Amino acid sequence: MEYEQSNVIKDFPGLYASESQKINNRESDYSEDEKLTRKDLLTGKKKDKKDKKDKEKGYAALEGESSADEGYEIRSPTKSKKSKSFKFASKSKEKREKSRDKEKDFADKKKEKDKRIDKKSEKEKGKNDKKERPGDIAEELPIFGVPLELAVERSRCHDGVDLPLPYRACIDYLQMYGLGFEYIYKISSPKSKVLHLKKMYNHREFVDLAEHDVPTITGLLKMFLRDLPESIFTSELIVRFEEAGAILNVAMREKHLKILVGNLPPLNYMAVSWLIVHLYTVTLNEKSTKMNAQSIAATLSSTLQISQRLLTALLCHCPALFVDVKLIQYIPPLISTAQLPDEKDLMEIELKKQESLLSQIHSEMNAGFVSKQREELLWEVQRLITQLKRKIRSKNRVVEEKGIEEKVSHENTGNSSENLETERITATKKKDSQEVLNTVPLSLNNSEDNLDLNKKEINNASIASENVEVKNIEWDFPKPTEVDQEKTANVKITQEIESKSVNTLQTEDPNLPLLANDKEIMYLNLKNQTLLELKNKLIEKMEIEKKEIARLKLVLKEVQYKNQTEPVIIDSNSDNLDKIMELLQNENQILHIKKINLVRKIMEEHEICIDLSAKLMMLTASC
């Protein structure tokens, strides 16, 4: 791992650093006047970075701010915890109200109003909400800088796509406005702008990215990624990704990347797939974006903490890696009962969104973040849900009534009811034959369930001789996709011949020569059988390995316990030890790669064997 990454850093630091230097210069140019006019704010800003202690000062700064004349910048500097969330809250409320009433204020008027309400709410809520407000939600439950899982939980996209809202919003925005933007991702925006947006998200403020420019949004996305405590490729898999990205053989590389991508935890898969597919479309629009896979990789690899080589590889293999990934623009839950959809499907989708939003509000409130605005929102969302449910119910009632009417009319005409009967019979017949055919994919399904167990097993079996630490055992092998492909192939074939075999069942002539498709089925069946046998064997082996793991863990615990009770005197010559450690780690790395190659070979040989034996069995059967 270590050497890979250091290589990575060696690969491009110059480029990236110079780029960011440029940016920094540009930024300081850009915001020079801001600095002059709002010195106090900026000093506050600097402090704000990592200092929460200075609340008193924050308060003082706040007083000064109210006289400043720009809404945005006012919000970013340090504030006392309480006043900060009042501000944000009243603003978001205002937005909601505003959009509801379709009130059209001029921009500066609005800002003034903001301020007025801000001030007012400080006075009014200061006394009421104090006791319920434990602190600043942006500080206690931030969205940026936390594990992906938490970020998703805290800022859900309520349409079921499990990406953190800012992440999704950035990709949405860039797909819409970024694909015609020259040097997208290369051109940066002042950091203050990006930080401001980050702050708004952390405060759960309403954010309209459309008001901002492309560099700000790429900056925000980059910041989100950089702030993540763990790479979106996960620390478990990242080395393997690097290894796979370094495979020279294109087909092999693709195959391995595909497996790795499939092994990512769902949330990471989501984040990775959306990002890579998005970046890929950026490269597809090279003419207008002036960015190809190489330049994107050069620009973003350090943000993603991966090598340029790997990022380039991911982009080049993107179509194969993320076949089904579609970037769907996020449509947030509605905010007014006036806009409720009329179609049942849409209503149900909307209901799900609102319910997701509702539970997020509840969880924020249960975490202690209670404000007038959140309560308002709670009632509002609840009201939308009630309306949607009523609408759906009345729709259902109409459908039901229609259904009853139809039934009645059927019963009235004896002829049509007979027709229905026969229809039903044919339907069941069809079903029967389908079921027979379905057994093939079904059993495969079954084996797929056990695949990740198998994976480990095979590893264990094939590397038993090598002394690798337990952690490393979870390396995968080409199996899953292979079977996956077969499975889909099987399904396809069975579907294709479904109609045919129904025919054969009806004609029931055993003397007919086997059709090419039937042969295929037979072949696949045989192969399937062997695979299933293999599976069982592997599961058996795996059980043994599992027991061994449990045993070793116990031993490990004992040893650790001993070490605790009898403290080992550490050699003062720890420098030496460090060196040895490093050497050993490097050696382990090399062994690890060797192991992977061996596992790969073994599995490939195995696959060929299975294929051949299936063919053989088929030939002997038809002879």
Added chain:
Amino acid sequence: MSKKPTSQPALHKVIMVGSGGVGKSALTLQFMYDEFVEDYEPTKADSYRKKILLDGEEVQIDILDTAGQEDYAAIRDNYFRSGEGFLCIFSITEEESFQATQDFREQILRVKNDENIPFLLVGNKCDLEDKRKVSFQEASERAKQWGVTYVETSAKTREHVDKVFYDLMREIRARKMEENKTSNGKGKDKNKRKKLKCTIL
């Protein structure tokens, strides 16, 4: 909070509490849409808004119809906290539901921390006189003890349905006016405020 009548009409937040099956939803739906549903469908939480004329003034009422069950305790507190007035419902045909009002009262007081929160005790299903289990006397006494009004309603016949909502809104409105006065002056402690109800009713 109390917005000047120039822009938005005043908004009063009412919460329906009580055991399951006592008619909270039925009362709400009767008030909102003049409809009565015979079949019982357990509620999780529903919220409604209606514009009405309260003594010549246009106001909005937000009604939150809650679940009677305990399952949603965490959620329930979030709602109770935001309620400005409560209709505590039981069914006159069910003794248990009457006993349960005690618990609801306590929960509300715990969350709101305010003895004088606008509150009505409501005995519903008064159309089912032949099945009555809770006497008017008994319920009135409890109401008196709490310092609240007792009203009997029927979601089926619509008897006193409007009354309970309007009376409660009047209490809320009076309460808010008083709050405004005191917050303009010096008094800040809710608990020290005098009861207003007697003067209103």
